[in-house]
Amino acid sequence: MTRPAPSGTPAAGFLDRSRTVAPPGWSRWLVPPAALSVHLSIGQAYAWSVFKPALESALDLSGTASALPFQLGIVMLGLSAAFGGTLVEKRGPRWAMAVALACFSSGFLLAALGAATHQFWLVVFGYGFVGGIGLGIGYISPVSTLIKWFPDRPGMATGIAIMGFGGGALIASPWSASMLDSFGTGSDGIAAAFLVHGLVYAVFMALGVLLVRVPPDGWRPAGWEPPQTGKALVTTARVSARGAVRTPQFWCLWVVLCMNVTAGIGILEKAAPMITDFFSDSSTPVSASAAAGFVALLSLANMAGRLVWSSTSDLIGRKNMYRVYLGVGALMYLAIALLGDSSKPLFIVCALVILSFYGGGFATIPAYLKDLFGTYQVGAIHGRLLTAWSTAGVLGPLIVNWVADSQEEAGRSGPGLYGLSLTIMIGLLVIGFVANELVRPVHPKHHEPESESESESEARPGAPVLPVQQQKKEKEAADDTGRHTD
Structure with a gap:
């Protein structure tokens, strides 16, 4: 239930949640x-x-x-x-x-x-x-x-x-x-x-x-019926942010996001010198302008992946989408490590795919959280999960730069500067893949009880909200079905 803004504070009133509820239509x-x-x-x-x-x-x-x-x-x-x-x-x-x-x-x-x-x-x-x-x-x-x-x-x-x-x-x-x-x-x-x-x-x-506006209580798109069966990882229950961090699902997704971001940001931060080093001994070395163009392509892949792959996850499911991010991403890194210096197109395509997965991972994680924990406090849960990004933002560049510096001190050059770091990235993606496989439906003991004032019911636009007891029965039926399917 939204609370009225304090009297005498017009600025607070304008920013208050109750002032942002969308009108009909x-x-x-x-x-x-x-x-x-x-x-x-x-x-x-x-x-x-x-x-x-x-x-x-x-x-x-x-x-x-x-x-x-x-x-x-x-x-x-x-x-x-x-x-x-x-x-x-x-x-x-x-x-x-x-x-x-x-x-x-x-x-x-x-x-x-x-x-x-x-x-x-x-x-x-x-x-x-x-x-x-x-x-x-x-x-x-x-x-x-x-x-x-x-x-x-x-x-x-x-x-x-x-x-x-x-x-x-x-x-x-x-x-x-x-x-x-x-x-x-x-x-x-x-x-x-x-x-x-x-x-x-x-x-x-x-x-x-x-x-910006928020939807009225009980709003849902015209003609849309919430899924009731067949998807174990999609819940209609409510989990608080405090409750979510006590679940193994939250920490599995923390590892998934951290590993995926670490792998992507490792290339993003070192992109220009990496492609230059990989082909420094070829007959057609990469110029500075071409390296800059490569960085721009990676930015486009990063941006496009956020929309394309997150939209794809609506069709194939979040867990399957992260199987692609982490499994195929590991194969892309393996291809760069083994064959990257033999073909510029292969190197570029693999890097673009990895960066599209990097962006897609960011865009898909809020929907994954919504599936597992419901919409109740999904924004707060998402905020807590982003500490994985802070960790990866330090970890990824540190791995790539430290390995490259140490390999250079050892007398290596060209692709030899990155072989070990690419192997480490593959290992991190495998860890993320395993963590994703461990994700299961959230145990009902973490669910918040529903109240009439805070119900997340999904009535048709303009129609009355379903009675609380009926909502509970439908939710329990959906939860029972979800626990027996995967």
């Missing part, structure tokens, strides 16, 4: 654009590397130091999503998007001040810490709402939004480079570029704040 297809306005903005994080050379030159930084704002931002993404997930569920998507806007935009403004005053710690604090909180809250802000608006196609719905995060760099990268060309690559030019980013993203994200 409101189109659910307006929610994905609202989500995209946020995700396309915070997806700028993947374009941080554009600023690295300028920062290193202007502030006399090492390559390791210039990566700190990005690394801290990814860590804060996972932590803020984990600790703020329950609050996002309670306050609603408009409040969450407004918080994301304030933090992400303020992070750029603080970074601009840091660049202008040559205080790099302020760039790290602004972009990494404050902006990272905006990343985490913004990332999970539309997830629960999209799943409730699209119970018939949850994978597609979350894929559309999370595709924006993967595609944000395609907009931000050339835009940021263009601003640096115009303003200059000195500290003042960097500060001006940060300032423009903060202001423009604030305006763009405000569109999502104004547009």
Whole structure:
């Protein structure tokens, strides 16, 4: 049940969940654009590397130091999503998007001040810490709402939004480079570029704040009937975020996401030097411009995979989709390790498939969580699961870079720099595959009791909500059926 906003606080009233309930006849297809306005903005994080050379030159930084704002931002993404997930569920998507806007935009403004005053710690604090909180809250802000608006196609719905995060760099990268060309690559030019980013993203994200709506209690798409039988991993029950983290299913999915992201980000972070090294001894070595083009292709694969594979999961099921991500992904890594230096097309295709699985894994996980734990607090559960991303964001680049450095010190070059790290990635994907196979329906002891005021019933649009006792009987029947099928 939504609670009225405190009197005398018009701003809080506007952001309150009760003020975002959609009126009759409101189109659910307006929610994905609202989500995209946020995700396309915070997806700028993947374009941080554009600023690295300028920062290193202007502030006399090492390559390791210039990566700190990005690394801290990814860590804060996972932590803020984990600790703020329950609050996002309670306050609603408009409040969450407004918080994301304030933090992400303020992070750029603080970074601009840091660049202008040559205080790099302020760039790290602004972009990494404050902006990272905006990343985490913004990332999970539309997830629960999209799943409730699209119970018939949850994978597609979350894929559309999370595709924006993967595609944000395609907009931000050339835009940021263009601003640096115009303003200059000195500290003042960097500060001006940060300032423009903060202001423009604030305006763009405000569109999502104004547009987003939540469905009325008991709403469901016209003509859609919730599945009742035949899918053991799809529940109609309710599991709280606190209860979910006590289940083995949550930790199996944590391992699945961590392994899949570690494998993908290992290529993403080292893409340009990796393809250059693999073909350094060939008759047609890879030029710098061709390597940059390869990185752009990987970004497109990352973005497209978020929509294509998450939509496919609506047809074949989440568990089967992750079997593809992890099993086929391991085979792609094996092909690169054994044959990658013999054929550029083979290397490129395998890398594109791996990156499409990387993006698809992000987009499919919210629907997997919804299947297992219900829609009750799926956003908060998703937030807690994103700590796997924080772990993988450190683990993946660390493995690839550390192995490459150690192999170079041992006198190896070319593909020899990556053989061990590719083998490690294959092993991690196998671990993820096993964890996915261990996923089973959540035990009923973790289910929350339903109350009339909080019922997640699924009545037809405009029709009365089913009586609570009838809802319970239907839920129990569906649970009994699900426990006997797999």
